[in-house]
Amino acid sequence: MSEKISLLKWENFPKGFSKWKLNPTGARLEVKDLGCGAYALLSSIPGVNNTGFVVGEQGVLVIDAHFSVPMAHQIQERIREVTDKPLTHLVNLNYHGDHTFGNCAFPEETVIIQQRETARRVLFMEEEKDFMTPCVDNDPSIFDGVTLRTADVEFEEYYKVDLGGCVVECHYFGPANTPGDTIVYAPGAKAAWTGNVTGGIFGLALETDAIKFRETLKRFIETLDVEVLVPAHRTMVGAELLQEYLVYFSEVTDGVKQAVRAGWSLEEAMDRVTQSKAFSLPPDDPMAVVMTGRHRYNVKRTYLALAN
Ligand SMILES: [Zn+2]
Numbered sequence: 001m002s003e004k005i006s007l008l009k010w011e012n013f014p015k016g017f018s019k020w021k022l023n024p025t026g027a028r029l030e031v032k033d034l035g036c037g038a039y040a041l042l043s044s045i046p047g048v049n050n051t052g053f054v055v056g057e058q059g060v061l062v063i064d065a066h067f068s069v070p071m072a073h074q075i076q077e078r079i080r081e082v083t084d085k086p087l088t089h090l091v092n093l094n095y096h097g098d099h100t101f102g103n104c105a106f107p108e109e110t111v112i113i114q115q116r117e118t119a120r121r122v123l124f125m126e127e128e129k130d131f132m133t134p135c136v137d138n139d140p141s142i143f144d145g146v147t148l149r150t151a152d153v154e155f156e157e158y159y160k161v162d163l164g165g166c167v168v169e170c171h172y173f174g175p176a177n178t179p180g181d182t183i184v185y186a187p188g189a190k191a192a193w194t195g196n197v198t199g200g201i202f203g204l205a206l207e208t209d210a211i212k213f214r215e216t217l218k219r220f221i222e223t224l225d226v227e228v229l230v231p232a233h234r235t236m237v238g239a240e241l242l243q244e245y246l247v248y249f250s251e252v253t254d255g256v257k258q259a260v261r262a263g264w265s266l267e268e269a270m271d272r273v274t275q276s277k278a279f280s281l282p283p284d285d286p287m288a289v290v291m292t293g294r295h296r297y298n299v300k301r302t303y304l305a306l307a308n
Contacts, residue, residue: 053079170183175212
Protein backbone atom coordinates (compact mmCIF):
# COMPACT_ATOMS: atom_id res chain seq x y z
CA MET A 1 0.00 0.00 0.00
CA SER A 2 1.51 3.31 -1.00
CA GLU A 3 0.04 6.58 0.12
CA LYS A 4 -0.80 9.19 -2.48
CA ILE A 5 1.99 11.48 -3.58
CA SER A 6 1.08 15.15 -3.42
CA LEU A 7 3.08 17.35 -5.73
CA LEU A 8 4.08 20.94 -5.05
CA LYS A 9 1.87 23.62 -6.58
CA TRP A 10 2.61 27.33 -6.47
CA GLU A 11 -1.02 28.14 -5.59
CA ASN A 12 -0.49 26.43 -2.22
CA PHE A 13 2.31 28.78 -1.22
CA PRO A 14 1.44 31.75 1.03
CA LYS A 15 1.56 35.12 -0.63
CA GLY A 16 4.89 36.85 -0.20
CA PHE A 17 6.80 33.59 -0.69
CA SER A 18 9.81 34.25 -2.96
CA LYS A 19 10.51 31.61 -5.55
CA TRP A 20 14.03 30.23 -5.66
CA LYS A 21 16.48 31.59 -8.23
CA LEU A 22 18.09 28.43 -9.57
CA ASN A 23 18.95 29.29 -13.16
CA PRO A 24 22.38 27.65 -13.69
CA THR A 25 23.21 29.63 -16.86
CA GLY A 26 26.75 30.95 -16.45
CA ALA A 27 27.42 29.11 -13.19
CA ARG A 28 30.92 27.75 -12.75
CA LEU A 29 31.49 24.89 -10.30
CA GLU A 30 34.67 25.39 -8.29
CA VAL A 31 36.46 22.32 -6.93
CA LYS A 32 37.11 22.45 -3.18
CA ASP A 33 39.27 19.68 -1.71
CA LEU A 34 37.84 18.52 1.63
CA GLY A 35 40.51 15.83 2.20
CA CYS A 36 40.46 12.01 2.10
CA GLY A 37 39.20 11.96 -1.51
CA ALA A 38 36.17 14.16 -0.85
CA TYR A 39 35.52 17.25 -2.96
CA ALA A 40 32.81 19.89 -2.96
CA LEU A 41 31.75 21.52 -6.23
CA LEU A 42 30.68 25.03 -5.29
CA SER A 43 28.56 27.15 -7.62
CA SER A 44 29.80 30.64 -8.54
CA ILE A 45 26.18 31.88 -8.50
CA PRO A 46 24.82 32.02 -4.92
CA GLY A 47 21.80 29.77 -4.46
CA VAL A 48 22.44 27.73 -7.60
CA ASN A 49 23.23 24.13 -6.67
CA ASN A 50 26.48 23.00 -5.11
CA THR A 51 27.32 19.33 -5.62
CA GLY A 52 30.39 17.17 -5.00
CA PHE A 53 32.15 13.86 -5.40
CA VAL A 54 34.29 11.33 -3.55
CA VAL A 55 37.22 9.50 -5.17
CA GLY A 56 38.28 6.00 -4.11
CA GLU A 57 40.73 3.48 -5.57
CA GLN A 58 38.09 1.89 -7.77
CA GLY A 59 35.87 4.76 -8.77
CA VAL A 60 34.08 8.00 -8.09
CA LEU A 61 30.78 8.61 -6.33
CA VAL A 62 29.03 11.78 -7.48
CA ILE A 63 26.64 13.70 -5.22
CA ASP A 64 23.74 15.23 -7.16
CA ALA A 65 23.43 15.62 -10.92
CA HIS A 66 22.44 19.32 -11.14
CA PHE A 67 19.63 20.91 -13.13
CA SER A 68 20.53 20.52 -16.79
CA VAL A 69 22.54 18.51 -19.28
CA PRO A 70 25.29 21.19 -19.60
CA MET A 71 25.67 21.37 -15.80
CA ALA A 72 25.88 17.57 -15.55
CA HIS A 73 28.62 17.72 -18.18
CA GLN A 74 30.39 20.44 -16.22
CA ILE A 75 30.37 18.22 -13.09
CA GLN A 76 32.09 15.50 -15.12
CA GLU A 77 34.64 17.96 -16.55
CA ARG A 78 35.55 19.18 -13.05
CA ILE A 79 35.92 15.57 -11.84
CA ARG A 80 38.22 14.84 -14.79
CA GLU A 81 40.52 17.65 -13.59
CA VAL A 82 41.04 15.58 -10.41
CA THR A 83 40.86 11.93 -11.50
CA ASP A 84 40.30 9.67 -14.50
CA LYS A 85 38.68 6.91 -12.39
CA PRO A 86 35.25 5.71 -13.61
CA LEU A 87 32.09 7.39 -12.33
CA THR A 88 30.71 4.32 -10.60
CA HIS A 89 27.93 5.86 -8.47
CA LEU A 90 25.63 8.89 -8.35
CA VAL A 91 23.45 9.73 -5.35
CA ASN A 92 20.51 12.17 -5.62
CA LEU A 93 19.94 14.05 -2.34
CA ASN A 94 16.25 14.65 -3.13
CA TYR A 95 13.89 14.27 -6.09
CA HIS A 96 13.74 17.95 -7.17
CA GLY A 97 14.80 18.74 -10.71
CA ASP A 98 17.80 20.81 -9.63
CA HIS A 99 19.22 17.65 -8.03
CA THR A 100 18.11 15.00 -10.55
CA PHE A 101 17.58 16.38 -14.06
CA GLY A 102 21.28 15.90 -14.92
CA ASN A 103 21.08 12.13 -14.22
CA CYS A 104 20.47 11.37 -17.90
CA ALA A 105 23.85 12.88 -18.88
CA PHE A 106 25.95 10.48 -16.79
CA PRO A 107 27.46 7.29 -18.24
CA GLU A 108 25.11 4.34 -18.61
CA GLU A 109 27.18 2.25 -16.21
CA THR A 110 26.97 4.81 -13.38
CA VAL A 111 24.76 3.32 -10.66
CA ILE A 112 22.04 5.79 -9.62
CA ILE A 113 21.22 5.61 -5.89
CA GLN A 114 18.07 7.14 -4.37
CA GLN A 115 16.17 6.91 -1.13
CA ARG A 116 12.82 5.17 -1.70
CA GLU A 117 10.70 8.35 -1.33
CA THR A 118 12.97 10.15 -3.79
CA ALA A 119 12.71 7.25 -6.26
CA ARG A 120 8.90 7.40 -6.13
CA ARG A 121 8.84 11.11 -6.90
CA VAL A 122 11.37 11.41 -9.73
CA LEU A 123 8.80 9.63 -11.90
CA PHE A 124 6.78 12.89 -12.03
CA MET A 125 9.46 14.59 -14.11
CA GLU A 126 7.18 16.53 -16.48
CA GLU A 127 5.20 18.00 -13.55
CA GLU A 128 8.51 18.91 -11.89
CA LYS A 129 9.70 20.70 -15.06
CA ASP A 130 6.51 22.80 -15.04
CA PHE A 131 6.85 23.57 -11.33
CA MET A 132 10.52 24.56 -11.69
CA THR A 133 10.17 26.73 -14.80
CA PRO A 134 9.55 29.94 -12.79
CA CYS A 135 12.78 29.19 -10.88
CA VAL A 136 14.82 29.36 -14.11
CA ASP A 137 13.52 32.75 -15.29
CA ASN A 138 10.66 31.02 -17.15
CA ASP A 139 13.11 29.58 -19.67
CA PRO A 140 12.11 25.94 -20.28
CA SER A 141 15.03 25.51 -22.71
CA ILE A 142 17.19 25.01 -19.60
CA PHE A 143 15.67 21.52 -19.51
CA ASP A 144 16.48 20.68 -23.15
CA GLY A 145 17.69 17.10 -23.47
CA VAL A 146 16.56 16.13 -19.96
CA THR A 147 15.06 12.63 -19.96
CA LEU A 148 13.96 10.45 -17.09
CA ARG A 149 16.76 8.38 -15.54
CA THR A 150 15.51 6.43 -12.55
CA ALA A 151 17.24 4.69 -9.64
CA ASP A 152 19.27 1.51 -10.01
CA VAL A 153 19.48 1.17 -6.24
CA GLU A 154 16.76 2.25 -3.82
CA PHE A 155 17.47 2.29 -0.10
CA GLU A 156 15.37 2.86 2.98
CA GLU A 157 17.57 4.19 5.81
CA TYR A 158 21.20 3.42 5.03
CA TYR A 159 23.35 2.46 2.09
CA LYS A 160 27.12 2.17 2.07
CA VAL A 161 29.35 2.34 -0.99
CA ASP A 162 32.90 0.99 -0.79
CA LEU A 163 34.94 2.83 -3.41
CA GLY A 164 38.14 1.00 -2.46
CA GLY A 165 40.20 2.58 0.31
CA CYS A 166 37.28 4.76 1.31
CA VAL A 167 33.60 4.35 2.03
CA VAL A 168 30.75 6.76 1.48
CA GLU A 169 27.54 6.52 3.49
CA CYS A 170 24.02 7.46 2.40
CA HIS A 171 21.73 8.19 5.33
CA TYR A 172 18.02 8.82 5.56
CA PHE A 173 17.17 10.36 8.93
CA GLY A 174 13.58 11.17 8.01
CA PRO A 175 11.74 13.88 6.07
CA ALA A 176 13.01 17.45 6.37
CA ASN A 177 12.69 19.62 3.25
CA THR A 178 11.34 16.76 1.12
CA PRO A 179 10.00 13.31 2.05
CA GLY A 180 13.23 11.58 0.96
CA ASP A 181 16.11 13.86 2.01
CA THR A 182 19.40 11.98 1.87
CA ILE A 183 22.58 12.95 3.68
CA VAL A 184 25.77 11.74 2.01
CA TYR A 185 28.58 11.38 4.51
CA ALA A 186 32.30 10.99 3.81
CA PRO A 187 33.67 9.76 7.17
CA GLY A 188 37.32 10.36 6.22
CA ALA A 189 36.68 14.06 5.70
CA LYS A 190 33.90 14.31 8.33
CA ALA A 191 31.94 16.06 5.58
CA ALA A 192 28.22 15.77 4.88
CA TRP A 193 26.33 16.84 1.77
CA THR A 194 23.01 18.05 3.12
CA GLY A 195 21.08 19.05 0.00
CA ASN A 196 18.03 21.15 0.86
CA VAL A 197 18.06 20.22 4.56
CA THR A 198 20.27 23.23 5.26
CA GLY A 199 19.15 26.45 3.55
CA GLY A 200 19.25 29.95 5.02
CA ILE A 201 19.36 31.02 8.70
CA PHE A 202 16.72 28.35 9.28
CA GLY A 203 15.38 25.44 7.25
CA LEU A 204 12.31 25.20 5.06
CA ALA A 205 9.84 22.39 5.78
CA LEU A 206 8.83 22.49 2.13
CA GLU A 207 6.96 19.18 1.96
CA THR A 208 6.92 18.33 5.68
CA ASP A 209 6.46 20.35 8.90
CA ALA A 210 8.50 21.67 11.84
CA ILE A 211 7.79 18.61 14.00
CA LYS A 212 9.13 16.13 11.44
CA PHE A 213 12.06 18.39 10.50
CA ARG A 214 13.11 18.59 14.17
CA GLU A 215 13.02 14.82 14.64
CA THR A 216 15.12 14.34 11.50
CA LEU A 217 17.69 16.88 12.67
CA LYS A 218 17.95 15.15 16.05
CA ARG A 219 18.72 11.78 14.44
CA PHE A 220 21.25 13.44 12.09
CA ILE A 221 23.08 15.15 14.99
CA GLU A 222 23.08 11.99 17.14
CA THR A 223 24.36 9.70 14.39
CA LEU A 224 27.12 11.47 12.48
CA ASP A 225 30.37 13.04 13.57
CA VAL A 226 30.36 15.98 11.14
CA GLU A 227 32.67 18.95 10.89
CA VAL A 228 31.65 20.47 7.59
CA LEU A 229 28.32 20.69 5.78
CA VAL A 230 28.05 21.13 2.03
CA PRO A 231 24.51 22.47 1.50
CA ALA A 232 23.00 22.57 -1.97
CA HIS A 233 21.95 26.22 -1.90
CA ARG A 234 24.17 28.13 0.50
CA THR A 235 27.86 28.40 1.35
CA MET A 236 29.68 25.63 3.21
CA VAL A 237 29.20 25.84 6.94
CA GLY A 238 30.13 24.11 10.22
CA ALA A 239 27.92 21.52 11.90
CA GLU A 240 26.78 24.03 14.55
CA LEU A 241 24.17 25.18 12.04
CA LEU A 242 22.23 21.96 12.75
CA GLN A 243 21.87 22.93 16.42
CA GLU A 244 20.61 26.37 15.43
CA TYR A 245 18.02 24.79 13.14
CA LEU A 246 16.95 22.51 15.99
CA VAL A 247 16.25 25.55 18.18
CA TYR A 248 14.32 27.24 15.36
CA PHE A 249 12.09 24.25 14.61
CA SER A 250 11.46 23.76 18.33
CA GLU A 251 10.29 27.38 18.51
CA VAL A 252 7.98 26.90 15.52
CA THR A 253 6.58 23.67 16.95
CA ASP A 254 5.90 25.23 20.36
CA GLY A 255 4.45 28.42 18.85
CA VAL A 256 2.07 26.59 16.53
CA LYS A 257 0.97 24.14 19.24
CA GLN A 258 0.07 27.13 21.39
CA ALA A 259 -1.81 28.73 18.47
CA VAL A 260 -3.86 25.58 17.85
CA ARG A 261 -4.63 25.25 21.57
CA ALA A 262 -5.75 28.87 21.67
CA GLY A 263 -8.07 28.27 18.69
CA TRP A 264 -6.35 30.69 16.31
CA SER A 265 -7.14 30.36 12.62
CA LEU A 266 -4.38 29.48 10.15
CA GLU A 267 -4.12 33.13 9.04
CA GLU A 268 -3.88 34.28 12.67
CA ALA A 269 -1.19 31.72 13.40
CA MET A 270 0.83 32.82 10.37
CA ASP A 271 0.59 36.46 11.47
CA ARG A 272 1.19 35.93 15.17
CA VAL A 273 3.69 33.06 15.46
CA THR A 274 6.63 35.21 14.40
CA GLN A 275 10.34 34.43 14.27
CA SER A 276 12.29 35.04 17.46
CA LYS A 277 15.02 37.64 17.32
CA ALA A 278 17.73 35.00 16.83
CA PHE A 279 16.11 33.95 13.54
CA SER A 280 15.20 37.38 12.18
CA LEU A 281 17.29 39.51 9.89
CA PRO A 282 17.47 43.29 10.20
CA PRO A 283 14.54 44.82 8.24
CA ASP A 284 16.92 46.53 5.79
CA ASP A 285 18.53 43.19 4.85
CA PRO A 286 17.21 42.20 1.39
CA MET A 287 16.83 38.59 2.62
CA ALA A 288 14.62 39.61 5.58
CA VAL A 289 11.40 39.53 3.53
CA VAL A 290 12.40 36.20 1.96
CA MET A 291 13.07 34.58 5.33
CA THR A 292 9.82 35.90 6.80
CA GLY A 293 7.97 34.35 3.83
CA ARG A 294 9.71 31.03 4.51
CA HIS A 295 8.90 31.23 8.21
CA ARG A 296 5.21 31.84 7.48
CA TYR A 297 5.32 28.81 5.20
CA ASN A 298 6.83 26.67 8.00
CA VAL A 299 4.08 27.89 10.35
CA LYS A 300 1.43 26.99 7.78
CA ARG A 301 2.75 23.46 7.18
CA THR A 302 3.04 22.83 10.91
CA TYR A 303 -0.42 24.25 11.66
CA LEU A 304 -2.00 22.03 8.97
CA ALA A 305 -0.13 18.98 10.32
CA LEU A 306 -1.34 19.64 13.87
CA ALA A 307 -4.89 20.63 12.93
CA ASN A 308 -5.48 17.46 10.83
ZN1 LIG B 1 17.50 21.99 -4.14
